Amino acid sequence: MIDQERRILLGRILGAFGVRGEVKIDSFTDPARALLKYQPWVLSHRGVEREIGQASGRETPKGLIAFLPGVEDRDAAEALRGAELWVPRSRLPAPKPGEHYWVDLEGLDVVNREGFAFGKVSHLFDTGANDVLVVQGERERLIPYVPEQFVLDVDFDAGKITVDWDPEF
Template sequence: MMECAREKKLVLLGRFGAAHGVRGEIRLQSFTADPLAIVSYGPLTDESGARAFRLLSVRPQGKDMLVARVEGVTDRPGAEALTGVELYLPREKLPAPEEDEFYLADLIGLRAEMRDGTLIGPIVAVRNFGAGDILEVAPEAGGETLMFPFTKAVVPTIDLPAGRVLIAPPAEVEEDEAG
């Protein structure tokens, strides 16, 4: 079985978009706190770790996008071949988070529990479909994964040393489960 990003403790830093122009530049969505800082992390890899990418330069384009020049990519077809590739960095190469901060990757594998201590299951992913982060939890009893909005109201406590998060599902979820 291929090792996935969470098993290798990789952190997703960005995603290549469409080619930009004819000289090999490519659009880049950066997930770093300072989007332009993505170039300073050194070589990034794809999820498998098989391909490495060195960003030579990045510049802003619009509100949420960058344009990047990638080492070895000199034409549009080369840039087009990278469309959709996600860029990762090993967790240990990132600086330690400040007190009361964490990387989303640090949540993978934590136990999700209800406020009364009832185990829901482990967090298997942190997703974002455009409306905010969502914790994906594999129910201890099996079945389809559960999705919880990653907000302070729904996830009031994150206890990294204890390896758990507390979940307070919205009232409509609790009512659905009861009905």
């Protein structure tokens, strides 16, 4: 049975690589090959989940290439295109002081320094310039995740993020 603990999406299968059943993976870890350390993975594809362990791989100029047990040829590898690779949150190392995993911020209340409640963090995304908090409340707000400028405090014990943000934005 697959553990239902909170999970983090760490990669996605882009398709087959070569003819021996290897897959090309878009890894969301840094470096990309670090994804291999967090096994077993929960592979989610077309509504079906299964646990994958003992995958081997290598980083190439074309990305992370992996061999998954039971995937023996190009057709089987190509059939996994779009599959997501999830890991339980507990498998990841503790973040460094002042750093947070995005998944840990999801669900936290967001208030400004005057106490105005914006809502809860739905998710985050990366713009290339900075990360952005997507906050769902009476309306959706996008708040740049820029510590000390817009994000003043993250208090996990209180379950809230304090921001310097105008409610009119």
